[in-house]
Amino acid sequence: MSHNKNSATLLISCPDKKGLVAAIANFLMTYNANIMHADQHQDVSENLFLMRIEWSLDGFTLPMESFAAAFQPIADKHGMTWRVSLSSRKPRMAIFVSKYEHCLVDLLHRWRIGELNCDIPLIISNHEDCRRMAEFNGIPYHVVPVTQTNKEEAEAEQWRLLEEAGVDVIVLARYMQVLSQRFVERFPNRVINIHHSFLPAFDGAKPYHRAFARGVKLIGATSHYVTEVLDDGPIIEQEVTRISHRDDVEDLVQKGRDLEKVVLSRAVRWHLDDRVLSYSNKTVVFD
Template sequence: MSHKTTAILLISCPDQKGLVAAIADFLYQHNANILHADQHQDAELGLFLMRVEWDLQGFDLDLVDFNTAFAPIATRFQMQWRLASSGSKPRLAIFVSRYDHCLADLLYRYQAGELNCNIPIIISNHTDTKWLADAYGIPFQHVSIDKNNKADAEATQLAILRHHHIDFIVLARYMQVLSSDFIRHYPSRIINIHHSFLPAFHGAKPYHRAFERGVKLIGATSHYVTETLDDGPIIEQDVARISHRDDLDDLIRRGADLEKIVLSRAVRWHIENRVLLYANKTVVFD
């Protein structure tokens, strides 16, 4: 809820001595007022990850010149890095089918100012959720999908996404499996919510299978979509206790609350550039 405009620098590189000193000194030389700095070292992989956020007020380097100014350090330490600013909102497309609880939750949070993004379009293979899009004033586009038109439908979806300059996609209980080709257009930029505690019950009908297996907790998992189903880097998970008093409908109802919370956290962290990826895992600097 800060009203400051900030810059966020995300770095991933081999761990080496002098790294933090070089970065901190660079920012200090340009009069950065650092608000948050988090770092993580993976000892086993010899990897260094960092997120640093500073107030742009007083920072004496124009962001368009950042690349040039930072390049020597980045080269010296073999960094993979990315600069973001809270001033430029990423553009989000939400995909949804019939279940509308995650969509309703995201739209409420968006309207309440919790999600610092723009949502230019909602895409659905059904029309059931159009009323929600209307209530929140978000354009809604119906792209119907059946066994025979899948490739065409994805082509249509991709065209819509391009038209709206979409930066990332949220699958808010979207019940279609995306093709590898589609996923390659948005690598590490499609967030899914799966209604189980992955890797338990990946694939179809997780609540049914959880009920049958007699687990004592149900879960939900938000992850980036990769070409292997339900196998992408996990951003967030949570669970809720159930008992024999809960039947399958109770699991589905209670799971819906988990899904909303877990997905909305993942989306917010992604928007706020808090998620770093490595080795099919995430580091979340929350």
């Protein structure tokens, strides 16, 4: 995907009713917008309208610093929750990792070749194991040890590092620590996790061992936004692969690693490209 375009993207959710698409399109057309992509979804059960619309800023006559003031009357009229982003501003993404490096390696590779449109100002870990990967990519690597007794102090130090770096989104690339509710609440729908099972099955610890013990024929991986309830946030992406009676736990872990890195990278890319809207503990992912 090319990130060289000069565009803006508007994400909207509001109560569903007639005329919403026309109201949004007419507003943009007033300022000579060239709409590049528009996608929408109605959730009938929730009476909810969700939309993603992207337009070129070339020839757009409304300065983007004036966009909020100009659009707010329409948002108020229709009860819209909305946000707008510019392709020219790269989100700043922090990666948290523990000892397993496969998800981190995949994210850094995709970032290096331009597939992930973001800056990565830092990587935070509770172990030294992945430092060489960070240094190879020229990214500062901070080790913040976490124990049962220092969790509050560790999170305070993590917050200091994140605020200093101006981070927009956090990716947990097999970070094997549970974040506190206070931590998560400061980044609503901006902490992305990878869980090594097909949620809601086998949440929590050692899902491959439990899947093996249960004799399942499919294993999966799930990327989701983190909430205060463990492994229960809005799901962004999932994938599965078939296994058989011939596979032992190590085979499940090996096959699962391939799923985990692909599923996490997809979810991160969609978030960075403003394709995900979350509501009622679910997501809409616009393609």
